[in-house]
Amino acid sequence: MLPLKNPKIQKWSLRIAGAFICLTVLFWGAYHLFVPGFVQKAAAQYGEKLGYEIAYQDIRLSPLRLQIEIDGLHLAKEGGSKLVEFKRLLINLKWTKLVLGEIGFDEIILDEPKLLLEKRVNKKQGAIPNGWNWQEFIHALQKNLPPKDPNQAQKPLKISVDEFLVSGATLDLVDEASKLKEALKPFSIKLLDVANYDQNGLVSGVRGQYDFNLGSLQLLIPGVNKTLAFNHVSLAGGLDNPSSNILGVQLDLKLDEGKILSHWDLNTASKALEGKVKIENIATAPMIAFLPANKELVGNSGLLNAELVVKLTHEADIYSGNAQIANLAILEKGEKTPLVTWDSADIRQFEYKISNKAGSQSTSLVMDEVIVEHPALCFEINAQGLSNFRRLFSKPKSDDSPNTDGVAVTQDQPASQTKSLFDLDIRSVNLRSGEVFFTDLAMKPNFKVDVKKFNATFLGVSNAPGRFASIAMDGVVANSGSMRAKGQASFDDPRRNHDILMSFKNLPLTTFNPAVMTYAGYQITGGNLNLNLNYRAKNGQLNGSNQIIIKNVQLGDEVPDFQGKKLPLGLAIALLEDSDDTIDVTIRIAGNVDSPQFSASGLVWQAITNVLTNVATAPFRALAFILGMGGDEGVNAVLGEAVFLPEDQERLEKFGEYLVKRPNSTLEIIGTYDPVKDKQELARVKADSAILKDAGFKLQEGEPVPLPSLSDPRVQSGLKAAYAQYIGRIKLGQRLLMLPDGEARNEQLHSELIAGIEISDAELKTLAKNRAQNAYAMMLKENPSLKDRIAVGEVKPVEAGKEGVPLDVELRIK
Template sequence: MLSIRNHRFQVWGLRIAATFLILAFLFWAGCHIFVPGLIKKSVTEYGQRLGYEIAYQDLTLSPLRLQIELNDLHLSKEGGNTLLEFKKLLVSLKWTKLVKGELGFDQILLDEPKLLVEKKLNTWNWQEFAYAIEKNLPPADPKAPSKPIKISVGKFLVSSASLALVDQSLKLKEELKPFTVELLDVANYDKEGDVSGVRGRYDLNLGALQLLIPGINKTIGFHHISLGGGLDNPSPNNLGVQLDLKLDDGQILSHWDLNTISKEISGKLKLENIATAPFIALLPANKELLGSSGVMNADIGVTLGGDSDRIAGDLHLSNLAVIEKGEKTPLITWDAADVRQFEYKSSKQANDHSNSSLTIDELIIDHPSLRFDINDQGMSNFRRLFSKPAADAASPENAPLVNKTASPEFKNTFGLDIKTLGMKNGEVFFTDLAMRPNFKVDIKKFNATLIGVSNAPGHFATVAMDGVVANSGSMRAKGQASFDDPRRNHDILMTFRNLPLTTFNPAVMTYAGYQISGGHLSLNLNYRAKDGQLTGSNQIIIKGVQLGDEVPDYQGKKLPLGLAIALLEDSDDTIDVTICIAGNVDSPEFSASGLVWQAISNVLSNVATAPFRALGSIMGMGGENGINAVLGEAVFLPADQDRLEKFGEYLDKHPNSKLELIGTYDPVQDKQELARVKADTAILKDAGFKLEPGEPIPAPSLTDPRIQSGLRTAYAQYVGRIKLGQRLLMLPEGEARNDQLHTELIAAIDISEDELRQLAKNRAQLAFSLMTTENPGLKDRINFGDIKTVEAGKEGVPLDVELRIK
């Protein structure tokens, strides 16, 4: 009985096994022979409905292993470019996840994908593809219950990928290849099983990257880029992202948290050994700039969203070197720059107003080095590199931006506040190629401290600087400046000591036509500007100047430096002059250095042509018209008398020059006025008036009976008694008769050439007396030259003088 049952069990077991094998074979045959063809046909038909071509080479199904392999897929729009193609796609599922009702992938492997992202007009190619799919989806049943599907991927790997980005409107065409992407343990639910976001770990290897930045037409490149990190859901309303970006030998470690309700993003970034060289090329320069070195480290916190955006932290830039392409020496370098406790805030206000601010607790730059050049056209390297061409600045494209910013409806405000800004042990290398020979001077051991730097209106920062100039000289500066507009509001005192004059030979040779063979220069410069009105005082002290040879074939205006030195140098071989300037910095043609040089040039030019005018400028006495005698008299007015006395005092202390006083007269006006003076002198004396020597002869008042008596006496003496009697009988008594008698008296006095020359000689003698009375040592250094005729001006008859070297 038992054996019969065992036999039946065996038979039924064999039948069941055979049936299972037959069904498995049929399933396998269907999956490998019939299903792939059916799927391929369906995919092709679906692509045609979408207006796209979807084709692939092979499809392999492994139902027992829940694995699908797809080879050589091609997706393109009919008559258009290929959107996507890849060599191989391998997808395998997990039985354990499927049993739980979860779409769980064990792995997804994509080999050699090529992706095209292209924008034509205002639409991207993938937007068109998504829209085509959406149109062919069956309508959703709003009453049908919807339950989110749990999706998880154990491993997602993309290898040897390439991405092409094309934007015709921006003329952008970039390709990223080859790169890899690896995602691990990715899921759309949190640890409690609630479908609320995405979590997992990922790794993206982009390889080398050369990327053109749209808008500025500049390229940024790295030899190796990889991105790693993870996704997590710390709470139902928060999504966390860990981004670890490696750029060549550096990395940026960051963690970001997104609040899905408030949409606020907060993050922490740590920059480690990020090379600055790739970013230097992005600077908005007119010529390519290269970063030959430089490393950046930082700890930064970021908050985006809400009422304002905030970025804060510390930043350290070390060993920076920026060089202009084609140049041998760097444009700027420094050993280290520390930005400590900076905070940038930006907030949107009503009516499109935006407020932003940057505060820095301390900015310290160690050993900065700057190359400042002026080319042979007179343009500095920084202006050449960073200034906008005039045509661009006035272009219509820029006009709307300016108008928008200035309009009351749109206003952006930016606040800057730096508590301490310091530079230590810096260097500045200055070269002026516009001078022949080229002018070069270095400033080393340069230190600067600025406290309270702010662009708030009316706020002034304290400034202090010092350094070594031309290896042996020194410079110091102190004062304050308003960084809201430092050019219009400042009060700065700068001192330079012991600068070797030979350093400035190119400037002297270019602008004065001489060489300097020795001597030292010191400067005391004080500049004050309030609301654009500038006043400047330039004290120039030169010790032991030695004038060299003239520049051969000099084409410019040669200045009389030899005479100037003789006039200005005192007994200690020191020249001490002060040049003052004033002007409005808002004027388009304003230049402080130009005003100073013009003032110096005027003084030096006047040394030879108008020494008294030059002395007046040097001594701050004015006197643009020199020294002038009263017409017809050997008399100088009190102001000119005072100038002559002070000039004598000045010359007595500057013993290296000699003067030659030259008496002058105007042959026309002096002849007329000398006749008047002789007539009026006779009238006043005959009238009993006492005349003070050295004082101008006053015009007599013809209404005074005493003057009338003196007029008749003088008339009788020079014209004749008979003529006087005729006039008294024929002309009615009164003002008209007195005027006619006075006129005829002057006309009757004949002035000879010798009298005019004696007048000129007396004028020179009087000037000599005024200059030497209190300074008798000058008597041996002042001579008299030949008499000269001149043309009188509105101030009188100019006294001529020549300066000579002793």
């Protein structure tokens, strides 16, 4: 071994070291002098080949450290906007990875990158939208790649990044077709230990850890023109490959004070995606504005918690689990009183499924149980008579309908004749200790009533045709009354198919003063109300029964300057109230709910109005309706006679029984006659009575005089006798000689006999008086105690109807 102190060795060592230093300096100088320019020129040429501009301000290279640092890099389409630009890009490669034939990055740092995601409209081709700008760039890259040799085996390239950092980033999203223009800024991204191969070195996907700090988020959602906003948004998690065909992703999203923790597994072979999602304290307020309402809704509280399982496959998408929304409050924008609130709503064991089979899509929602604790609902009818829920959620009549007052114009939708593509099945729904605040601003003064301690249960809720859900409800109305309901309804179309029985007990009448003052013109100072309502609808045909029981009603003063149709409440109370100070009336309605003009409440109110009006103008008609006897024409006498048919006789007797129990009313019966029709029929009655008596027939008292059969020889003999009595024997002899014997002669003699009988006004008035006396006797027949409460008044002429001559009465308060 040569000693190191040997002069020759030292000399050659110095020469070699000097040469190495010189070569290093030359290499370093050449690298910094020529390589940056070469790289810049190559980038510009490649960009020109792609049709893009690739440029930067400065580049710094550290070959020994394998570090590249670029300032002011940007990529832009020629003549267009910049797709991306960076303030600074720093890349550090790893020697150890390159030696093994891999591409390994120690770190990649992006300072203040600006990314543009843009879709422009081609105005030269009729405003047809182009593709996204990055799609065009990727297409340009693929177009300029060298062709692959199909016979050459392609060994997958391993790529790894120890740390990927993005700070101060900006994303601009522009879509001219949907007029979308949004900016996400500033946000940061952190990725750790990212690689495209698993722990065994097999290239099969991507793994690693990441952290996105997006800062505040305000994103305009296209189509609804509403903004989703959060003050602080961050995303963290990791990537893994548990098996060769599975790519796993952990997504931990923070939205203000809430979290969405999820893990997703993608099967790269079947393309099926499965995930487990846990939602913790996500604020519902930012999402309330997206409810499909005609006026913007605002949420000022509410937290969502849920545990979900998601399965997305080619055949179906399934979302299942449990969810809870706590402390929810929804308001109309600009209003102070919440529209809906609740303490908590638990949705247990639900499954929402979207099926994609045979080229058609169908959806289904199955829930085991829904429990809502202390819900509160504000139901308001405005001055125009439109409810707040119909105003908010009903479908507009047309897209271009003028709407100057901010209220949606609604239309009635016809019943669906086709099976719904959405299937609903809920085992039970429970509302516990709720409240309903009802206000009707159309009434003056405004009508307000509250329902508290409201509980409701719905069992077997389904929209399948033919299936009915059981319903049970109860609550406290106006602080002292009670409400109960039970029955069933088909949720396929509950308006057209249901059977519901509702009862209200001990409701204070003063609560309904605004309605009575608005529609009847009176105040109520006392009394209680019970209601028994039974509504049945089958395939749209509704039959309803409304039993109204009023106890101890106290009528107050008339409303001053009342503009409506004042109803005779005083008379009605006297007629309807029994000896126990109770009014018991049943109002029945019927109709087709599919009719555009149908309104159940309108029919009930119209029926009540008719009864109250008829109390003063046609009491018999009102009583017939109340007692359920029909007969819209009231009580009618037979034309020309003081006789009532059996149906009217029964009404008169029942009216007497009814008045016995109404001690506060008196009745005056007014006999009536029709000056024209009664005159004609009375002559006929006189003629036929004479004919039948002369023929030997005995007439039944109280029965209508029948038409004689002119083919009967006895009747023919009676006809001749009556003709001789009223017309004369000479005239009779002339007719018998001049007219041939037969049916025609008998009919002519009959007609001449009727025409020859003169009826005076006195006879008509006597007829009317006899009618009143007969009605009086029938009403007292089983109830002689009414003798002092029923009187016979003066007669008057009327016009006969199709049922006969209507008997008139006047009702008075005792």
